[in-house]
Amino acid sequence: MASTIIKRALLSVSDKTGLAQLGAVLAARGVELVSTGGSAKALREAGLEVRDVSDLTGFPEMMDGRVKTLHPKIHGGLLALRDNDKHLAAMAEHEIGAIDLVVVNLYPFEATVAKGAERAEIIENIDIGGPSMVRSAAKNHGFVTILTDPADYAAFEQELADNHGATSEAFRIRMAGKAYARTAAYDAAIANWFAFGDAFTHPLGTEALQATPFAETLPLTFKRADLLRYGENPHQSAAIYVPQVAVARGVAQAKQMQGKALSYNNLNDADAALELAAEFAGQAPAVVIVKHANPCGVAQGVSLLQAWTNALQCDSVSAFGGIVAVNTELDGETAAAIAGIFTEVVIAPKVTAEAREIFAAKKNLRLLECGDLPDPRRGGLFMKSIAGGLLIQSRDNGAVGQADLKVVTKREPTAQELKDCLFAWTVARHVKSNAIVYAKDGATAGIGAGQMNRRDSARIAAIKAREAADSYGWGAPLTMGSAVASDAFFPFADGLIAAAEAGATAVIQPGGSIRDDEVIAAADAAGLAMVFTGMRHFRH
Known part of the structure; x- marks a missing residue:
């Protein structure tokens, strides 16, 4: 691949962050600037000389801007191989000038849907020319540079400096x-x-799934949020990804206030703890203590400290090295109690300054502030990889209240039961x-998890x-x-009898066994x- 000095740039962006500075850098190097609509206006307002795309193509922008860059003089200038004589001859014959740099970010489709726009506005924010130029430039990357993210402008400017333009x-x-x-x-x-309607933002978070069949094709797009130290075990690599458009806040969006980097297991366990605290x-x-993605102590109290004390008493052995989540602001008194045992992660909607100061003495403890708790009844999909594919199901967001319960025994439960x-x-x-x-x-009095029989x-x-x-x-x-x-x-x-022998006086279960x-008789x-x-x- 040959190195091509950038002589002509086409800039057409929705997000104009850094556009004027980038244009100034290019102009200072003698690069011809070609632009469209609002981008051209922004560059001119910055005092830069800009050539309109319509001057290049010989055709005006038309149909409310739907047609402006879909033209051979644009795509020929992007796709031509500069070391191919036939391509060069075609460019000369049809007066097609080479375009060496394309700066495009697409119409804000995702943001338009997320703000609840009407269907007509959403449709107008489906970009056609932008993706076409991006793909053309990217395909011909041997000669053309493509920029789609303002975050890359600084690195691009350094490239120009390091490579003489x-x-x-x-x-x-x-x-x-x-x-x-x-x-x-x-x-x-x-x-x-198109598949899920206005709740499209990501199929892992769509409410529409409850009434919509699973799509024949399920496009999943995530961006990497961070690399993790390792996976479940040190010989496994790992990373955390988040949806391109966030649909719900959770552990992945929590702010880490202190402590070592979060591991795969930390995140998995913290998610389990936060999901239960959100109930x-x-x-x-309420306080939730989790170990290996299972609760080992859960309690509510008149104070957070009382809830912590009661949750810990359920299984203080398993709580060692556990994850703690709470449903309200974490205060200093409770933080001091939590700090009394080895704890890997603490996550709370908010953390007081006093609590932060107490935890600061525990350098390895990861403290997370999550803001709003996730909605435990939100819809969406749950997926799990298996050999050769993915298992996809709707989230378990079902719930029952007291009115849904059916008493099946001779004795009715008391109000406390x-x-x-x-x-x-x-x-x-x-x-x-x-x-x-x-x-x-x-408060939980005992928890039995993950056994092969009840x-x-x-x-x-x-x-x-x-x-x-x-x-x-x-x-x-x-x-x-x-x-x-x-x-x-x-x-x-037998399982019910074992529970009775442990001292239980009331039972809640789905029913439905033959x-x-x-x-019931037992x-x-x-x-x-x-x-x-x-x-x-x-x-x-």
Whole structure:
């Protein structure tokens, strides 16, 4: 690939950040500036001499600007191979001048949809000429430089300085790759809007999916937010990507206030903790402690400190080295208590200055401020890679309230048991299956996660509760008089019996087993109150 000194530049941008400075740099090097509409106006206002595209093509801009750069004198000047005699002869015959630099960023389609514009305005913001010029210039990167991002202007200016008014092959290749990534993302955004309507912004966040069939083709476009130290294990590499257009705030958008760089596992666990903390948005102070993407302690209290104390008591052994998320501003008193044990990550909507000062003494602790909590009932897609493909499903945003519960036992639950049932149910939906959660007075009393059968989950949760009681010197585990939630139905009565033996007095579960009658009979025999939700929450 030959190095070509830039003599003519075509500039046509929607985002005019840095345009005047770039134009001045080019003009100072004797580069002819060719431009369109608003870009030409901005350059002239900066005191620069600009040639209109219509002067170059011999045709005026027409059809409200829809047709202005789609012309052989533009694309011939971009696509001609400068070392090909036939191409040069065609350029001479048809009076086509070479274009050495293209500076284009596309119509703001994504932003237009995001602001809730009408369909006609959205359609007008589908750029045609821009992507065509970008792709032409990028294809001919052996001779043409393409810039699609104002963030690259400074590097481009340095290229000119280092290469006597030309650009290096490596730079042009890098910019061409970035240009094609931009047009791919742009086309994907348009395709998703046609498929999903106004909630197009990204198929991982569209509400429309609930009523729309899965698209035959699903364009997924993300931009890399950061490189991570490693993946789940040190021999694995990793990075974090975010949608081209953000649809919801979460861990990926949180501001890191202090601590070492976040790892793959840190982010995965912090996401699990924040998603559960978001279930309690606008409610009493809540604390969630997560280890290996599973909650090991969850509680609400009259204060955040009380919630922390009660959450920690559920399983203080597992909490060591865990992730903590809260649903409200994190205060200094609670921060001091959290700092009392080794904690990897703390994430909160806001953090007081006193809390930040306390955590500053823990140099390795990662402190994140997330702003608004994510909406736990938001729609969208969940995806998981498998060998040879992707599994795609809608997010589990289903929910049940007290009015949805069906009492199936002879004894009805008390008001407190119902409250504990719903709390346990909220936590259980965030626990890996098979999930069993005991809860009492707004706090988890025992959690059994990820077992191959439900009976073992019930027993493990009870064992942890017994260990906690012994550790704190309680006479009885907190599972005594608790409510127990099961994320799916009890296929046999053994799991329910194990829960009764642990001291549970109320049960909440989906129901739907062919042995429901057997399980209900066992609950009646044990004097339990049991309600069915009609909805399960497997989490694998």
